Amino acid sequence: MNYETIELVKDGDAATLLLSRVNALNAMNVQMLQELESALKEVASSNIHILCIAGKGRSFSAGGDIKTMLSSSDNTNYHSIMDTIKSIITTLYTMPAITVSFIHGVAAGLGFSFALACDYVKLEKNARVAMNFINIGLIPDGGGHFFLKKRIGEHRAKQLIWSGEIVNSEKAYKLGLVDDLYEGDPIEQIQQAKIQLRTRPIQAMIASKMIYCKQEEQALREILEAETSKQFAMRQTEDHKEGVAAFIEKRNPQFFGR
Template identity: 35%
Template sequence: MFETIFYEVREGVAKITLNRKDKLNAFTESMHKELMIALKEAAKDQAVRCLIITGSGKAFSAGEDLDGVTEEMDHGEVIRSRYMPIMLELASFKKPVIAAINGAAAGSGFSLALACDFRLMHEKAKFVQAFIHVGLIPDSANLFYLPKLIGHARAMELAVLGEKITAQEAKEFGLVNRVIEDGNWEQEVADFAAKLSNKPTKAIGLIKQLLQKSWENDLPQFLLEESYSQRIAGLSTDHQEGLLAFKEKRTPSFKGE
């Protein structure tokens, strides 16, 4: 079905693997189109409770494929037509999304990782704010998410200096949730995804929305948004299961409904 990505679903977990490993999984127009199709498929598939995005080979993604960049290119239009839809789709995605950063994540590859809800990083992987090295600004919502994660001063430093960030530095900065050793990589990513896929998916989607709104609204408006979201969560099947499991002193079996 796809030429530049792999897409699979197993036991409630969808996995998108960027698959241009000879080009370090650099983005092309074709890859963006296929990525959008896979994201929409995972969003509508009720069997999917969690999504993993990762890369094949040695890299997560090197960002935009510079072989396709020309002097005549309208960089702004590329963002609007190719990157913007993906960032908006991820922001509205109502299920948890994991960036499994198996190798270097540079440029818009770094941006893609930032747009995910959780970041698991291989111990040998690196982040690179590569834009400055070709005279560009960080794009694809990079500067929207980055200062929220690590603060203004450090975001400015990374964006302007463009230095490599090791996995341990990324953990210290607050950029990633876990740094995983080489021998445990596949298993720990799978275990983390399985843990998320067994949680109340509707509540996770509402949490994602509220976290986004916390940056946009004042306290009174946020409390109203919170009340609306809690009403939705309170009507869910998973809430009723959680209550029943609590009373019966057992582990709840959530269905994501």
């Protein structure tokens, strides 16, 4: 299948998926979300054992496309979009393959949740990550609550969500948000990862992954549903409207707790 906002390249038992809305810092609009869902299902139903994910251009992904959010402000497309996001995350988390995300530049919001759904998360030494939904009066989606709690525990996860902090690579690694730091081009790192993983007993690795997935999949689905419900409620608040207006006007928001 031909894609316009992503690239999917298969190489024997491995595949590379590249986010490719370069001029938008790979922000995820409706088309990209739909193409990601299709591509991930294609990989999950194939004989691919290794999936590496990265972004083209200057960043991994700036998150959800604010323009998409504004165009669906009447909520008519909200549940359809969230259903697609839920499908993307559950497919990526449960696929019978070892998945690796390579973050460079920035991974923010939904883009960060997407990266965290992988088995290995690798961060370029000059890159930054942020779960910054709070800045527009929203909560994480894409399973952000699930993955943050697993990696850094509930207490730190809440603080990171509430602060919307932009975290540098050193702190992200120290906290356990990511597994490794790297230097250089993520595309070159992908080739090295494929070589390394191909020397491992990949079927045994996948078997262990699927044991954990079977235990945790329902919890992930429940959190995705809760995020959908709470996110919808937050979209109706004055704080969210102020957050979006401030983003567009490039100023600091003035929140009032309602």
